[in-house]
Amino acid sequence: MATIIKNKTLKDLGEAGIIRLVQGKVSPQLSPHIRKGIGDDCAVLETTEGRALLVTTDTLIEGVHFTAQTLSPKALGWKALAVNISDIAAMGGVPRTAFLSIALRPDSGADFLESFTDGLKALADKTGIILAGGDTVESPSHAMITITLLGDCPPEHLIYRSGARVGDDVWVTGQLGNAAAGLFLLINKKVSDVSGYKLLVQAHQEPMPRVEMGRALGESGLVHAMIDISDGIAKDIGHICQQSGTGALLQAESIPMSDELLKLAAEAEKSPLSWALHGGEDYELLFTASSADEEKILSLTSKVLGTHAAKTGTITQDEGIWLQTEKGKEPIQSGGYVHF
Amino acid sequence: MATIIKNKTLKDLGEAGIIRLVQGKVSPQLSPHIRKGIGDDCAVLETTEGRALLVTTDTLIEGVHFTAQTLSPKALGWKALAVNISDIAAMGGVPRTAFLSIALRPDSGADFLESFTDGLKALADKTGIILAGGDTVESPSHAMITITLLGDCPPEHLIYRSGARVGDDVWVTGQLGNAAAGLFLLINKKVSDVSGYKLLVQAHQEPMPRVEMGRALGESGLVHAMIDISDGIAKDIGHICQQSGTGALLQAESIPMSDELLKLAAEAEKSPLSWALHGGEDYELLFTASSADEEKILSLTSKVLGTHAAKTGTITQDEGIWLQTEKGKEPIQSGGYVHF
Numbered sequence: 001m002a003t004i005i006k007n008k009t010l011k012d013l014g015e016a017g018i019i020r021l022v023q024g025k026v027s028p029q030l031s032p033h034i035r036k037g038i039g040d041d042c043a044v045l046e047t048t049e050g051r052a053l054l055v056t057t058d059t060l061i062e063g064v065h066f067t068a069q070t071l072s073p074k075a076l077g078w079k080a081l082a083v084n085i086s087d088i089a090a091m092g093g094v095p096r097t098a099f100l101s102i103a104l105r106p107d108s109g110a111d112f113l114e115s116f117t118d119g120l121k122a123l124a125d126k127t128g129i130i131l132a133g134g135d136t137v138e139s140p141s142h143a144m145i146t147i148t149l150l151g152d153c154p155p156e157h158l159i160y161r162s163g164a165r166v167g168d169d170v171w172v173t174g175q176l177g178n179a180a181a182g183l184f185l186l187i188n189k190k191v192s193d194v195s196g197y198k199l200l201v202q203a204h205q206e207p208m209p210r211v212e213m214g215r216a217l218g219e220s221g222l223v224h225a226m227i228d229i230s231d232g233i234a235k236d237i238g239h240i241c242q243q244s245g246t247g248a249l250l251q252a253e254s255i256p257m258s259d260e261l262l263k264l265a266a267e268a269e270k271s272p273l274s275w276a277l278h279g280g281e282d283y284e285l286l287f288t289a290s291s292a293d294e295e296k297i298l299s300l301t302s303k304v305l306g307t308h309a310a311k312t313g314t315i316t317q318d319e320g321i322w323l324q325t326e327k328g329k330e331p332i333q334s335g336g337y338v339h340f
Numbered sequence: 341m342a343t344i345i346k347n348k349t350l351k352d353l354g355e356a357g358i359i360r361l362v363q364g365k366v367s368p369q370l371s372p373h374i375r376k377g378i379g380d381d382c383a384v385l386e387t388t389e390g391r392a393l394l395v396t397t398d399t400l401i402e403g404v405h406f407t408a409q410t411l412s413p414k415a416l417g418w419k420a421l422a423v424n425i426s427d428i429a430a431m432g433g434v435p436r437t438a439f440l441s442i443a444l445r446p447d448s449g450a451d452f453l454e455s456f457t458d459g460l461k462a463l464a465d466k467t468g469i470i471l472a473g474g475d476t477v478e479s480p481s482h483a484m485i486t487i488t489l490l491g492d493c494p495p496e497h498l499i500y501r502s503g504a505r506v507g508d509d510v511w512v513t514g515q516l517g518n519a520a521a522g523l524f525l526l527i528n529k530k531v532s533d534v535s536g537y538k539l540l541v542q543a544h545q546e547p548m549p550r551v552e553m554g555r556a557l558g559e560s561g562l563v564h565a566m567i568d569i570s571d572g573i574a575k576d577i578g579h580i581c582q583q584s585g586t587g588a589l590l591q592a593e594s595i596p597m598s599d600e601l602l603k604l605a606a607e608a609e610k611s612p613l614s615w616a617l618h619g620g621e622d623y624e625l626l627f628t629a630s631s632a633d634e635e636k637i638l639s640l641t642s643k644v645l646g647t648h649a650a651k652t653g654t655i656t657q658d659e660g661i662w663l664q665t666e667k668g669k670e671p672i673q674s675g676g677y678v679h680f
Binding site: 103 | 391393435443444447448450472476483484
């Protein structure tokens, strides 16, 4: 491996190459107490008496994941926790305990940290999470926030990415693309112009992860594979397919989009479908289930969400991710956010 | 609180003020499953069947905690894990599962990440730790590494910072100041001059946390309070005393120092005692026990370490941290590393 990566930068390797490098180093020695290591939304550790321990960690970096222009300190605190909660929800688990590591410049205002903590606490209180520890350190330049979140789940209710079966329906909760459109709006418009797009701005700044829905889907026993949509549905269905050894065909007309998204896309001459497929940061749940269980999925999701989940495609034997439009079938370019 | 911190920077607040701010926001609602939240080496979570779950998280930032001049990528991987292991050891626990979040510039060499992972893996293998997940993201400038480490311990063997009793002996494993002297050497000398100081350089670059010793001390039932020395013994005995409602008197002549430290101090015209008291990054164990158990502590530490721990002071009723020297008793200025 050393010769292959010689003289390459991380940008050359790409995100997948980086994960392969780290995984290649560490995965040979999985231990009996680890059900799932690197490669799903959370790691799954064995514990006793019928609860599996879930662990996830996510980092937000100033200038990469957020800027002061698009996220207030309070929204940042909320969002830093939300992205982790979403990973627990995507396993069917319940989030419990958070650990915060935050690196800030010494000349940051103390009110920044206070507002950040307020935002984090607001979502923690809503979801029953306790902040139980962490680390506050000095950063010479950009702010960095890492949250590690622990949760749990009865092992029989866990849902992995790897369980999709050929012929499964592909389902998605909520509407896609709102967060990406909200980010576009915040970057390109004056704050006074944002008032007609509250849904989009909120989707970017204060996403509400689907904990109740994820848990109910896990308990239902109906779901074969699940992931949360952080990179965009096109890339995230790819993660499910890669781990399940399948492909998928998505129906463009069934991708759920909001009126605000359509309105902004028309106004800005942007493709709403591109936001919905590739925008990312939706923090909705993407899952697959047998087509025989369609009615049960509709009924369960209606009960929990108020509106039912949307059936947006099918798991296929042929590999690759395809999109069915009026014009025919085309491969989807993976356009999610690319690190490195 | 808002009015108190208005217009203050984090530098104005200081590390203790920052911890108070965050703690004030989050601690009111401790939950039954959390035995210990913010304020000890690890958080302690209740689990079932006689094991408590320990969680700790530590961040290393380029330019603050390390530079390429003083730590190779491999040593950085080792050290990033070591500082977390040391926190688990200081509770009497056993480290089990690590989660890595690493932020690097896109133009970083892939061989940097490979060497970093090799270093981390080397210590993980030595200590039976599995790397079970994480996150690799782009950093616009400085590299940042956060590791969250999980461990466990039978609840009856846990040792907190808060249990010191008046009259206890204060004990320390190993020798102090080596890491600080090693750092001084690496910054101030050419690499070719370092050969006579292998112990000092290794103490800075590849500290070996005291897992076996911490565990044996927990099992012994002899120890009242324990912490690992990361900020320097002067500051870390202060943490024990603050949480125990006591003071401490250290004996200057009993602070264990290496021959290499004394030699370098003489050569560089530095105070060896200052390195030993305030240098920090020792990752040795500092603990208190009844003076009636002196023989048992000597015997147990000899058995595990090969050489016995050093009795360096006494827990006192009077608050404050004092140092007994040939010249008399003087208060110790807290000179550990100050964040913000």
